[in-house]
Amino acid sequence: MGLLEIRDIEKDFGGLIALHNVSFDVNEGEIVSVIGPNGAGKTTLFNCITGYIKPDKGQIHFLGKNITGFDPYEVNDLGMARTFQQIRLFMELTIMENVLIGMHSRIKAGVFHALLKPRWVRDEEAAARAKALEILGLFQERLLPRLDQRAKMLSYANRRRLEIARALASEPKLMLLDEPAAGMNPRETQLATDLIGQLRNMGHTILLIEHDMRLVMSISDRVIVLDHGEKIAEGTPVEIQNNEQVIEAYMGRAAKNA
Secondary structure, rough: OOOOEEEEEEEEEEEEEEEEEEEEEEEEOOOOEEEEOOOOHHHHHHHHHHOOOOOEEEEEEEOOOEEEOOOHHHHHHHOEEOOOOOOOOOOOOOOHHHHHHHOHHOOOOOHHHHOOOOOHHHHHHHHHHHHHHHHHHHHHHHHHHHHOOOOHHHOHHHHHHHHHHHOOOOOOOOOEOOOOOOOOHHHHHHHHHHHHHHHOOOOOOEEEOOOOOHHHHHHOOEEEEEEEEEEEEEOHHHHHOHHHHHHHHHHHHHHHOO
């Protein structure tokens, strides 16, 4: 049984078929990439998995539980976290505050306790800050020296990193990364590649959408290819690179548009 099981997912937006009979599994400890041309349905798939939109048909199972139609907070509580294609940070809050917000589902104290501040709440807050520093340490000089800097002051690449840090704060079993290397130069992309491998080594399972084929092919255990909302291929990076249908639908189309 896979950590995540997608079965026959369909989504229709007023006659526009975004997803059609999409099925696949993600096993614990894997890095699985979802690729495809623009408009192939990749982000719609992520939105269905994480509860931001409801599929019209099919089922999604996570940790053996049917989560089809769950709200995003319920999915997050079970141990799934994501980043977004369009960055969604709290731009007026600091780096530290953004990461601490990511821990909300793992913190016991409510508003009443936070106002009274008993000893156990102070201890919990101190532990949360220590955990946030540990997470930010993964990004070294990119984020760690800027704890009190507002998110809006960060570079685009560092905003991407902060989104990943916030997702990590919820202690997810499965991370969905939507274009983690978007807008990055080659050196930054290599750093992102290294980070994804590090996350897997820390025990996180990764499902990602990415357009950078060098990143995808260098780090993925398996690759799933969508085109016009349908899964047209699934296999190892080598198998995908040699799949004629993929070359035509994805790589070939890019070559024609170049």
